[in-house]
Amino acid sequence: MVMLIGLGFINFVTKILINGGNEEITFRIFPYFYSQSEFFLTEADISEEQTDLLYKIYENHDKFILNNIEKEPNIDKKIELYKKLMVVRLYDVTNTNYYQLLLDQGMYVSLGEASYKGLSMLIENENNGMGQSYIVKENIINYLLLSAHWHEENGEYDLYKKYYDFIESIWNKDWSN
Secondary structure, eight states, rough: OHHHHHHHHHHHHHHHHHHHHHHHHHHHHHOHHHHHHHHHHHTSSHHHHHHHHHHHHHHTTTTHHHHHHHHOOOOOHHHHHHHHHHSSSSSGGGHHHHHHHHHHTHHHHHHHHHHHHHHHHHHHHHHHTOOHHHHHHHHHHHHHHHHHHHHTTTTOOOHHHHHHHHHHHHHHHHHHH
């Protein structure tokens, strides 16, 4: 009970300090309240070291990861955040925003790996009786096709064939009727 009161007091004090413009002091006292973490990452003038500390503290919190994907200007860090999100929330392996980012960066190998994994998960779920959206599958197939064609153009025929055969099997099952 005493600990709970103590945490409440610390939270209260840090909010007062934030409102007073004392972000540096607040961060040093207790940067661990989630409600304040977004403030520290978006509005406060904190060092890169302090920002990295927040990433370590909240690295497994899906809402925190999503918020930072949108705000992160560094493409490499954004890609790492997407990868982390897919570990924390498995269904985000079908996140087409991630696929588009990979496409925009010309990362066709990663695009193929990610879209193949996402499409495989959708098909596995469908085979287990959980219906999947044709539109979502079609979008992911389009990204996988882009990667497959890139592999073909670069002489990587094994991956091209693997991706194309997978797409063809889905097409024959879903859209041939």
